[in-house]
Amino acid sequence: MSDVLSTAFFARSVHAVAPDLIGATLLVDGVGGPLVEVEAYDPTDPASHAFRGRTARNGAMFGPPGHAYVYRSYGVHWCLNLVCEEEGTAAAVLLRALEPVHGIERMRARRGLDEPRLLASGPGRLCQALGVTGADDGAPLDRPPFVLLARTNVPEIRVAPRIGITRAADLPWRYVLAGSRYVSRAVPRA
DNA sequence: CAGTGGATGCTCT
DNA sequence: GAGCATCCACTGT
Numbered sequence: 001m002s003d004v005l006s007t008a009f010f011a012r013s014v015h016a017v018a019p020d021l022i023g024a025t026l027l028v029d030g031v032g033g034p035l036v037e038v039e040a041y042d043p044t045d046p047a048s049h050a051f052r053g054r055t056a057r058n059g060a061m062f063g064p065p066g067h068a069y070v071y072r073s074y075g076v077h078w079c080l081n082l083v084c085e086e087e088g089t090a091a092a093v094l095l096r097a098l099e100p101v102h103g104i105e106r107m108r109a110r111r112g113l114d115e116p117r118l119l120a121s122g123p124g125r126l127c128q129a130l131g132v133t134g135a136d137d138g139a140p141l142d143r144p145p146f147v148l149l150a151r152t153n154v155p156e157i158r159v160a161p162r163i164g165i166t167r168a169a170d171l172p173w174r175y176v177l178a179g180s181r182y183v184s185r186a187v188p189r190a
Numbered sequence: 191c192a193g194t195g196g197a198t199g200c201t202c203t
Numbered sequence: 204g205a206g207c208a209t210c211c212a213c214t215g216t
Contacts, residue, residue, distance in 0.1 A: 039208070047208070049201095057201060074209050075199030081208090094208060124209050164208050184209095 002149035004142060009150075010065035014040045014084040014091035019159075019175045021082070021093060023151035028130040029144070031103030033120070034151070036177040037096040037184060039162045041081070043089050046167040050090035060138040061090040068146070070127070070137040077124025080132050082141060082148075096163070096174075097121045099182045100129070122184040160187045 005024060010017055018040040026032045041048040049058045049071065060069040061083055069081040069092050081092035100107055100119045107119045107129040120126040127133070141148050156178035161170055163185055176183050 041208075049208075052202080055201075071208085072198095072200065074197080074207060076197065077209050079208065096208090122209070162208075166207085 002152055005066075005148040005150055007064070007066040007142065010082060010084050010141075011086060012084065014042050014093060015173070017082075017084045018093045018173070019157050021095075022157050022175050022177050023153070023155040025101075025147075025149040025151075026095065026098055026130075027102060027147040027149075028132055029103075030147075031106050031130050032147075033099045033101030034177075035095060035098045036180040036182050037098075037121075038175050039094040039096060040091075040173040040175075041094065042091050042173075043085070045171070045173075047162070047165040047169070047171075048090070048092075050092075054090070058090070061092050062088055063138060066141050068132075068136050068139045068141060070132060070134055072134060073124060078127040078133050079123040080127050080130075080136070094123060095126055096123050097180075097182055097184045098126060099180065106131075117181060121182050125184075158187045 018038050021035050021038050025034050050061045054062050064087045065084050067083045073079045080095045083092050085091040098120045100116050120129040158176045158178050159172045160174045162174045176187050
């Protein structure tokens, strides 16, 4: 049986939490599966929404760890982050992809397509498949509708540069489950 | 397959 | 007014 991830799990460096999330299972109202791709955004990161200080949008990043930070991307999609480190420090992990395992029919209905590979492989797709919206911004991750279960074994993890950013685009802060077919983009060859 | 461009709305300069 | 932590449709090989 898997343990529910505690606040203590998130109250660590985002660079420790991010790789530890690969293989952990995320459920939102029972819909989800194991995470296969995440990215770290730390307090010194020019690419982070929190880099220039606290604003109306990024307030949840400055709140306590173990909560959600949800923002709208390109005016169209929602993106889900998990807040890490200590209250006031503003670090978070962006969830980029998971393997559809639980509630696949609900994911298909929300996404409007059948192909398992396209259900949750991308931060916007993941949120649409799991029904995550701005209403979830700031919500605690250890209470409904969220469930986060620790992985039961340590998977093989690949590291790569992050995706879709211009500043600090070379930092290797993207973590991917080795060999997963459900990542949003393949890891570049070493 | 690779590359391009539009949609769409909000945040911050 | 610029710039997005994106996705999809459409083009051309």
